[in-house]
Amino acid sequence: LRMSSLRVFSRLATVSRRGFAAAAAAKPAHGAEELRLTFASPDKAFYTNATVKQVDVPTLAGTVGILANHVPTIGVLKPGVVTVTDAEGKQVRLFVSSGTLSMNIDGSCQVLAEEAVKVEDIDENLARQELESATRAASEGSEVARAEAGIRAEVAEALIKAVSGH
Template sequence: MARELNVEVVAADRKVWSGAASIVVAKTPEGEIGIMAGHEPVLGLLVPGAVKVRPSEGEPVVAVVSGGFLSVSQDTVAIMAEQAELAEEIDAAAARAELEALEEGEDDARRWAQARVDVAASR
């Protein structure tokens, strides 16, 4: 039997997703990182964007995070973010309207809003 990862995606206010998976892909300032069972321990910074999880059973899971941290240790992956949502929880029209309503100079809010629009569009 193939080794699995124990994955948790958590926001400041809730657990967004958890389960067994074969791979996790997330965005860091240096680019995307893919984690599979047996990966060396790592602690990394995440940028706003998609986190893709391929569960051991079922359909792929896509979440959007506002940034945060990725921790890998002994086949356990923790994605910790201030804000996180599953792709299917995002109202695409509302996300686009939110992005359009933001003023220039609201960089963090714009990055989060753009990440939500991008993930909603990828469904």
């Protein structure tokens, strides 16, 4: 019985490897030479299947620069600036609080943000006030309240960094 199980496992592993290799070698259905971006938050769509040159996205693993033909990937956004470079080289900078990134084999990229705002619309003074408030709250209250205050402080720091360009 043990040898029989090993043979079945060996055959399944071989089939699985062939399947992954075939999928990796397959040509995308269309348009992977273009980067098509969909970027939205719950209240606004910034880009809908728009052809762009590059997208730089802040993720938990670091900033990811995405161009056409990028390897398929998924990621979790951290607070920071998403920079979209259009075909003419013009850049748009948008601040995101959190969200997800997915890059697909067909050249489509989705950035879904919990909250997003153009960097030029950020009020630095309000962000600094929020940072002070969150820093005070991080040393008070329950463990949950302190954790929430820590998140607020992280977002406020990222807002200030986005506006000041540091």
